[in-house]
Amino acid sequence: MADPVKHYQSEGHDALSAISQAQRIAFAPMLFQASWCLREIGVLAYLEDRGKEGATTAEIASHCAIGEYGAGVLLDMGLGGGLCHLVGDHYVLGKVGKYLQNDPMTRVNMDFTQHVCYQPLAHLLDAIRAGKPEGLQVFNPEWATIYPHLDALPEPARASWFAFDHFYSDWAFQQAQEHVLGYAPRTLYDVGGNTGKWALSCAARDPELEVTILDLPEQLALAQPRIEAAGMTARVTGHGVNMLDAEGPLPGEADIWWMSQFLDCFSHAQIVVILKRIRQHMKPGARVCILELFWDRQSFEAASFSLNATSLYFTAIANGNSRFYHSKEMYQCLREAGFHVEAEHEIPGPGHTLLVARPLPQPS
Structure with a gap:
């Protein structure tokens, strides 16, 4: 490329x-x-x-x-x-x-900008200065970040947020699954599983696979009705957790720890905390698979422009300290957390990159 x-x-x-x-x-x-x-x-x-x-x-x-x-x-x-x-x-x-x-992508982007971002971005300078999502007050002044409250967003902001999120993640899911399921995992953790679409898709594709969604309890509540409607309660379960709780316990049976457009929701330091916590609980032979949009990996300038524009949503509305990263910074986060990238795959479409990482050997 x-x-x-x-x-x-x-x-x-x-x-x-x-x-x-x-x-x-x-x-x-x-x-x-x-x-x-x-x-x-x-x-x-x-x-x-x-x-x-x-x-x-x-x-x-x-x-x-x-x-x-x-x-x-x-x-x-x-x-x-x-x-x-x-x-x-x-x-x-x-x-x-x-x-x-x-154009479906343009319509999704425009709806997201109008319904979710337009009024909150008037508070962008305050968010930059404070390091907090000051624009979120447009929806509720009591919210510290947007993530636990996605289902409480007023319409049409709620519908536009989920349409935006699903448009970019769903496009890459099928091709990413070819790589991830190629490792023949028996257990997969979907970290930050949101509404459960990836978990359900993987479970439907591999009838022997067991999937656990690791996410905030509020997010698991969104996923549970979909899991039940799909008849997947025996193989798709939820584990409520705040991944920023560095000392909290995690399950550790997964062959694959999957994160799709999850780490871009956190600052550099927070990403390192999350990855270190995962490494601490990984069993031998397990892998981390990270699907992300990196602004430096886009084939067209318009795509890089769009990602850098969307980063301002994270700044003003989502949490005040995250963004779509340059790929070099994600590699740096992985190194700081004790991982090495075993493989990377460019996913055609909106421009995702799949990183497959394993823990570095611990010094004896």
Whole structure:
């Protein structure tokens, strides 16, 4: 794979394009909200139906049941964002508008930004200064982190959060399973198992496999109904635990300790604590499998941009101190915790990397 970090290793603008980009940044919230409105009230869908003929402001306003003034200001902002272009007095949907309307990844990202992140990000500077998720107060000022309260998020934030999370993890699950189940584990621990989708998928694929979800009790409560509905209660169980409790006991029978987009929910120091705790409880021959999105491993600059943008969700809303990491930092965390990476696999799609690690030999 070509080194994607090259996108950020040189100046990318001349003076004219730099000042243009600066204005786009300055007014980025206006463009986002206008684009959101154009999608939500059906303007993009209507223009798609009209094809190359397009439609006038009056036709669009009438079809979408809004006034011509409202249609006009939204459409003209859409011109600047490349969502549409003019042919005479007709607005015609552009390629950007088509992706905003139809691309599943773009829709998931946009919903997540609008419903989960938009208002809380007004508190980003406070979060940076305090090292705490100050934007979380938008949902509940009593919450210290978002993780124990995901099911308590108000709609549509709750639905958009889970859709975002599942979109990126589910895409990689099948290909990651080929590698993980290739080790023929009889027992697997799903650390930070969330709603249990990975655990259930693995158990369904291998009828001899036993899976234990290690997660906060609040998260296990979300997974339990799904486990029961799948008829998997005999082979998929839960173990309530706070993985940051460095001294707390853990079960130790797993052949594979699995973590999917889990470690990005913690700071560097916390990741080392979690990995050291796992190493302390691993049986001989066991492996740790880590599925993560690393911003430096992306084939396209837009993917690196998206991951670094999503890191600000962790800063302002989730917990105040985690992010999507550079792969070198995750390797450093593993070394500090006493692991070596035995294998790594690049997973096509959104750009996941699967790291397979084993404990380093203890000094005699």
